[in-house]
Structures are given as structure tokens and as C-alpha cells.
Amino acid sequence: MHSICVYCGSSAGAAPLYAQAARALASEMVSDNIALVYGGGNVGLMGIIADEVLRLGGEATGVIPRALLDKEVGHLGLTRLHIVKDMHERKAMMADLSDGFIAMPGGIGTLEELFEVFTWSQLGLHDKPIGLLNVGGFYDGLISFMQHIVAERFLRPEQAALLLTEATPAALVERFKSYQPDHLNKWTLPAGSIYP
Secondary structure, three states: OOEEEEEOOOOOOOOHHHHHHHHHHHHHHHHOOOEEEEOOEOOHHHHHHHHHHHHOOOOEEEEEEHHHOOOOOEOOOOOEEEEEOOHHHHHHHHHHOOOOEEEOOOOHHHHHHHHHHHHHHHOOOOOOOEEEEOHHHOOHHHHHHHHHHHHOOOOOHHHHOOEEEEOOHHHHHHHHHOOOOOOOOOOOOOOOOOOO
16 A cells, blocks of 8 residues: 545535544554545645645645646645646546545545546456545445445445445554455346345
């Protein structure tokens, strides 16, 4: 585990605990010599986690589309900042540079990035760990909805289990370090074995 892509808000959110969790995640990653890959912004949780990684002596790589460089206030003090043409190139590069993916609290963009890599995992396009950092129960509703999707048989329990969930950065990073992919994807099980 050399690098983790962190998806998070360009806002700091309503509660101080989100920023605290961003700094705690930065600390866990740096102490384990894990580099940060993220969206390249200098505002909100994006800026907080990048600044903390850098302050602690770690590496932070940002990937930002040229059109968002000003809107998200591109972070010019990173170890590396890749300026790309669009969101598709951004997400592809972030995925290529990362050994795993963590979604912190964030908005629609964070969810879109999370579910794209989750879909890629379900389809067997990668076998990297994906996690929700469920700070203060932020993702409780999403976790409940995932259980509903499984109950309604649009997702197998084994596929839902690909999304690791922990309330603290330490616990989630530890699970990433010991992660063993099972190479299960949407198309590999024999007919008739899709659901229990």
C-alpha cells in the first residue's frame, strides 16, 4: 500500500469533526508511509488533508482539471500537481496512481467518484480496497441504502462487502493494509448463484 486516493469535500462541512478526521487520516497515512492522491484543491477537506500530509512530511499528489483550477483553488504547494483536461482524465489518473480509495464526507462529486471505483471493482476491473470513512455517522444513510439494494436483489452481499466501512481513520487504514481481494465480480459466479 504505497498510495491512497482520498475523495472528500471542497467544503469543510458543518462540524469540526470532519476536519479533525481529515487530519487524523493524514497522520495515519504518513506514519505508514502512504502517499496521498486527491483532487488537487486547496479548499475544504481537500485542502485540510493535503496541508496536513505535507506538514507531517508526507507526499501529496493532486489531479485537477484546468477548468476547476481556479474554482477549487488548485493547491500549488503539493509534491506533484497534475493539471488535466477534464473530469474523466482526472478520475482515471487518480485511479492509476492509487493502491486504494477512501471516501471521506463530501458532496455529490465525492459520491460520484466513490461509486465509479466501486462499480469498477464490482466488474472486476480492479482489485484495490475501497472504504467509507464514516465520520460521526455521516454515511449511515448510505450504508442503510446499500443494505436495501442488497435486500431488493440488485446487489449481492459479496459485492456490497467490497465497500469497507469504519468510523476512524486508524481502523480503516489498518483494514487497507491487510486487504486481500477475493477477485469476485458481477460476471464470475455461475448461473443460479447470484443471490442466496
